Amino acid sequence: xxxxxxxxxxxxxxxxxxxxxxxxxSHGPTFAIGNDFFLRHRGNLTLGNACGFGGFCRIWNYxxxxxxxxxxxxxxxxxxxxxxxPDTMAGTGKPITIGKRxxxxxxxxxxxxxxxxxxxxxxxxxxxxxxxxxxAIVAGVPARVIRQIERSEFVxxxxxxxxxxxAA
Numbered sequence: 001x002x003x004x005x006x007x008x009x010x011x012x013x014x015x016x017x018x019x020x021x022x023x024x025x026s027h028g029p030t031f032a033i034g035n036d037f038f039l040r041h042r043g044n045l046t047l048g049n050a051c052g053f054g055g056f057c058r059i060w061n062y063x064x065x066x067x068x069x070x071x072x073x074x075x076x077x078x079x080x081x082x083x084x085x086p087d088t089m090a091g092t093g094k095p096i097t098i099g100k101r102x103x104x105x106x107x108x109x110x111x112x113x114x115x116x117x118x119x120x121x122x123x124x125x126x127x128x129x130x131x132x133x134x135x136a137i138v139a140g141v142p143a144r145v146i147r148q149i150e151r152s153e154f155v156x157x158x159x160x161x162x163x164x165x166x167a168a
Contacts, residue, residue: 020047027051034075044081048100053077063112064091068100074124076107083112099134119149 012156024042028049035055039045044061048068054075059065064082082093094113102116105124110116116132123139123146132138137146 028069033057047071054106062091064095064097066096067098068102068118070101071098071104072102073104073108074106077104077108078107080109081112119151121149 012049016037019037019039020027020031022042023039023045025039025045025047027047028051030050031047032052034053034057036057037053037055038058040058040060041062044064045059046064046066048071050069051067051071053073054077055075056075057073058079058084061077065079067082068152079096081096082091082110084090085092085127087111092112096110096112097115097117098110099116099120101119102122103120104110104122104128107125108122108128109126110122113126114131116122117125117134119135119138120132122128122132122143123137125141126139126143128138129142132143133145135149135151137149138144139146
């Protein structure tokens with residue numbers, strides 16, 4: 001039975017941690033990465049504590065990307081800091097900053113130069129081309145603010161999930 005745990009449970013976590021170390025990613029002690037995670041360059045990526053990425057995520061980190069604590073992304077996330085000038089076709093790039101407690105739905109694309117505030121939710125299949133304010137739900141192509149989130153204060157549970165103080 002221990003062979004099963006060694007080869008099927010611990011191995012993916014060990015190799016994903018090794019991959020992040022090889023790619024020179026700064027990260028907190030707790031993270032989760034789904035299968036087929038792709039990172040274009042070494043460095044230029046900082047992850048907070050308790051970040052989770054679903055399967056088939058692609059990060060094109062030509063410029064710095066900073067992701068805050070408690071980030072959660074469903075499968076198919078694409079983060080791309082690079083682009084091209086349409087007139088000259090010269091490469092351009094801008095950094096991306098993502099705040100704390102941000103949730104990205106399935107197949108979200110975030111482009112360079114974007115800052116996403118804390119406690120934001122990005123709907124499935126959204127294309128984020130402009131800054132997202134804190135506490136906003138955005139969706140669409142391009143992503144637009146749908147409404148603001150009204151939350152009470154939160155207490156960290158310790159496993160990456162949160163609960164309301166009123167529910168404690």
